[in-house]
Amino acid sequence: MxxxxxxxxxxxxxxxxxxxxxxxxxxxxxxxxxxxxxxxxxxxxxxxxxxxxxxxxxxxxxxxxxxxxxxxxxxxxxxxxxxxxxxxxxxxxxxxxRTPWWQDWKDVAGKHLQAFVSFEEMAQRLRAYDPSYITGLLQTEEYAHAVIEQGLPDATAREVERLTELRVVRHQRFDAAKVKQLICVVDELTLVRPYGSTAVMRRQLDHLITLMDDPRYTLRIAELTKPNIPTNVGMTVIFDFEEQVLPAIVYAEHFDGAFILQDEEQVDGRIKAFDRLQAASLSHSRAAQRLRDLRKKL
CATH class of the missing domain: 1.10.260.40 (lambda repressor-like DNA-binding domains)
Structure with missing residues (x-):
């Protein structure tokens, strides 16, 4: 081969x-x-x-x-x-x-979600930024439920529950894979805009504070009031695979769909944009302190 x-x-x-x-x-x-x-x-x-x-x-x-x-x-x-x-x-x-494990949720998981989960499952490292809400792998179950419910207003209660269940299983599988790593730039706006309720956000912040001590998670915060933060990269997840398996792949979402980039130049452009955003954001240690400060306000 x-x-x-x-x-x-x-x-x-x-x-x-x-x-x-x-x-x-x-x-x-x-x-x-x-x-x-x-x-x-x-x-x-x-x-x-x-x-x-x-x-x-x-x-x-x-x-x-x-x-x-x-x-x-x-x-x-x-x-x-x-x-x-x-x-x-x-x-x-x-x-x-082989039939993938997420096929059990095929009744509620659309095409873009199935593609996303397949890359998430295989990737060794994920680099993520989302300006709308806290990245999926960092969400608590109740926060995820609120995000899914708000994002899919026409979904039935059962569909929301099923999609929340799928997200929880994704978290569990990521945690069980000890070699996986997540590097995430968290937009500060997502930390002050509540989903669910104030109590849900308190527990979500507690969860993020706990993850700061896990070496598999590197969190940076794009400050809300800092001028010229290069957040124009938009919702982006970069999947990095083991050498010789696949080149890096970029997944991005917009309001009514999603797309995958594989072209080397396009992927490189997204990676550079993500790196600029990461460099302009609070360091991991300063981000931990910002999370604690935000938690006190709640």
Whole structure:
């Protein structure tokens, strides 16, 4: 199997209107694409070899559609992949075709949320900023419930409960994965704008103060009154994966949808914007003190 996944094609995936790119499928597709390009085999030729159109081949390589065992074996024959390398590809196929744990929430989790959870599950490090509310992995259950309820006014009580349950399970899985790390810039506005009630916000701040002592969490605060804080990056989550698995991927949301960036230049631009915001924000130790001060006011 090739060591490098290869540079992603220039694209922005709008997750509102297309098949969901699942991280586990994307890993296999990315490596197969890298091997195909290494051999200079056109996508159309590869698709014809397994009996699919070029657009279908493209969606498969980019994690939007699943691979069948027969098709992968025929591609490996075409790409002259043998021995241990072939077994490695077939192992990736096995992981890609497993039913993910979040499928239990498929009835309430939309396409963009399923994609997000798949990348969150696989990433080794997440870098996050959200100007609207406290980042999901930092939320208490009752704060999450209030955010989801407010953000989905047409949802039923059951749907809100189910989505809250999914968020809690995501927290639990992140905590259980001891090697994962979260670097978060918290907008101070989200710390003073309450969700749920004042009591809910008190407990949310207590939770954040507790997390400040956990080395897996690095929190910075973008001060509300500091001039020229570069928050124009908007809601951004950067997923960093283990070396050779996937290049960094950016997830961003807007009012009525979400999109994923994979192009190297676009991802690099987001990372630099996030780094500028992080550098302009309160340090971890000063952020801890600001949280304690805000907690006293409540």
């Amino acid at each position: 090739t060591g490098q996944a290869g540079r992603a094609q220039r694209r922005v995936r709008n997750l509102h209107d297309e098949a969901v790119p699942i991280a586990q499928r994307l890993v296999l597709g990315t490596h197969l694409r890298a091997r195909r390009k290494e051999l200079k085999i056109p996508m159309k030729q590869a698709g014809r070899h397994i009996g699919v159109s070029e657009p279908t081949m493209s969606r498969t390589e980019t994690g939007q559609l699943g691979f069948k065992l027969r098709d992968v074996e025929r591609l490996l024959d075409l790409y002259d992949v043998l021995g241990e390398s072939r077994l490695a590809y077939l192992d990736l196929l096995d992981h890609a075709n």
